[in-house]
Amino acid sequence: MLKIMVFLMLPTLLLISRAEAQDLASSGAPAYVLKGTEVVSTPSLRLGRDYEAIVSLPADYAQSTRRYPVLYVTDADYAFPLIRAIANRVDRHGVGLQDFILIGLSYAKGENGAVSRNRDYTPGGAGVRPSPEQASGEYGQAAAYLQFLREEALPVLERRYRIDPSRRIFVGHSYGALLGLHVLFTQPSLFSHYILGSPSLWFDQHQTFATERRYAAQHKTLAARVRVFIGAEETVKQGRGRDMVGDLARFSAQIRQRNYLGLDWASSVLPGEDHATVFPLLITRGLMWALPETR
Template identity: 60%
Template sequence: MPFTLEGTEVVATPAPRLKRDYEIYVSLPADYATSTQRYPVVYVTDAPYAFPLMRAIAGRVDRHGVGLEAFIMVGLSYAKGESGVVSRNRDYTPTERLSERRPGDGVYGQSAAYLDFLAQDVLPLVDRRYRTDPARRVFVGHSYGGLLGVQAMLDRPGLFSHFILGSPSLWFDDEHPVKALRQRKSGQPPMTAKVRFYVGALEQPSRAHPDNEDMVGQTNRYVAALRRQQPSGLDVKATVLDGEDHATVFPRLITQGLVWALPRRK
């Protein structure tokens, strides 16, 4: 018998416009069945890895830590029948990145279409099916998932109220996200979300790893640029987590991010 996570369900989320199918993984609060309240929703990318990990961390922090507000968790899966590499390369990136493509990478640059799918199909489905608070949606993404979150923040103001962005791939396609921020026109709707960036202190060049991307410097510069462009309405901060690299930073940023976004109500 396969192991399953108690209190979770898998919901089909077909994407006919994209000509492929997805699923969402859903975890409801312990008091959902006996309550009439509406709950904030946390959407996390890379669900096969991130959903069970974040669920475990949230439960631990809530029961044995500072406590969290009850929330609905939604994991965003990869396309059915595809590997995570192929699915996330296509869905989480903003450009084709032709000059840097490697064999087996598949297609890049369809994050705008994937964000359409989230906005038009996934989020409305979740709001219809569960007692949600549509004004309180938290986006969580790491690496390419963080890159997708940056694009959602810039191009879809109001879609999410909070962003927890870990080690976003701001280096992608010769720092395309930085160029996109510079090119954002003053007439576009203002960004009004609450945003926290997290990056590991070891995610930068060092004597042991001279070829590392300088993700610490990129993140700090990007946050400074956001503050200059959006002096009001956007609550943004970057935190460098000591002793963490790109592989180890996710559990720690999830812990800090959830405590920040969803503190237990008094």
Template identity: 45%
Template sequence: MALLVGCAKAPAPAPAEAATPQPAVAAHTPAHAPGSQRGEGHPYELADTQVWDVPDPVSGRRYQVFVALPRGYADNPQRRYPVVYATDGDYAFPLVKQIARRLNGEGPAIEDFILVGLSYAVGEEPMPSRRRDYTPTPEDGPTAAPVATHGKSAAYIQYLRDRVLPSVATRYRTDEQRRLYLGHSYGGLLGTQILLSSPDMFSGYILGSPSYWYGEHAMVAQEKTFAAKHRDLPAQVYMYIGQYEQVRYHQTYDMVIDTQNMARALRARGYPSLHLTLEVLDDKDHLSIGPRGITHGLKALLGSKAADRSER
């Protein structure tokens, strides 16, 4: 997955455990004039964003969340908003923020929402951090880097549940019945693991180009384990995959078939509360599909009654 660096700056962050309810938090705005950037070689700042440290006391690693509030947040102190948590925050946070802005540029096409980008571990390069935190098993077959660490996603999921979700809910007016997850590639793999192990964490999922080949198709076994113990799966799921994501890197994994098989297996269970959509998007591959898939996913999960809710 291609990585872009998003720069979101804010006042000195407070630790998560010190957070107190703040019903009308205003988004941080740079000190310079609206719509402008500081010159003379200063870093580009993504306007109207905030950054908070949310450390993991179990692993000792330091993570951050990047937050973008919807327009009018401070003017509607009684209103609560859906919240979208995006993995690979360095890439996804600025992208999702601008897609949402464009979608509602000429009237409400989707509901207003709070966006939360999930950072990699501070001080680590992106790939080692995501390999460790987003994968379910220690081995990923022939693609494994010799010194790479994989398979710590269960611990990362627990960190999200115990630290990140409460921290965000304390600071912002989130609708806790409408927590949504967004992930691409390994992020889609992680989202599927959450769906099939802790389905109450999120009510909706955008699962993009999921790496279902990982761990010799570890999620296939997890889907069967979940089905053996559950008769329902209350979630709204939007999956996307690119037309040209068949065989990657000269291997035998066909990501299109893998994603279709997962969707087929979930539908075959007949879960009464599962609403699942799968799109194979034409003319797209693993690296180019993100913006289009995210756009469709936001419309699928937040497009219903967007106009009515945004005008309240």
């Protein structure tokens, strides 16, 4: 059975104010921690920024010599502890999951998380902006971030841990899922499985549709397994002004028309969920799909 232990400070999960948190710290009360991870520095010399990977190993890792599948997740601040908790609960309650290594990919150290993810998870290059009515900010460096993952971060982690490189699973939500689609259509062999939630296909006037068309013009094969999930409420009625459900339906139809050799693609609309609530359910379904226990 899978038992993932974690050692991670979770200040963002405590429902108290910053002042109250400081009072607790000064009072000598112990901070709440999740036990048992290793935090690995993965700086990028190319980008000139520091990142970290938060790593959780299977309970039997030290006693084993085998290699394990690995799940890499973006937005580690919230996604890493949530996936760890869901995986433990699913495994304990009779469904069963394979043992796996969980790795959370941090935001750049010293940066606000929104700033880091806006820049690193979105494709497009200099000057790109989310939509015509929005100021550009700093976006569009997904290609550079992907190069960092491929050439700097993943090699460090896969030298340090017994990872099976043929079973790398990518998990991302929103901009994280947009990054996953960028990987899929530019470096598809980097990951074997993709669990994607609520991809921001609207970004930069639906640029990802064009990215897929460019890939299809040169390739008939796409060897990857992909599951995409979205909440049924992620439409214009949610007040976002974007029909993300409709976008995903159109994108999935475009994919199906290609008949790519080797591609296992499915998309699901999850009733009653919106952009804020869909992540726990898609992770539950995604883990059961990508890592079913084998007996």
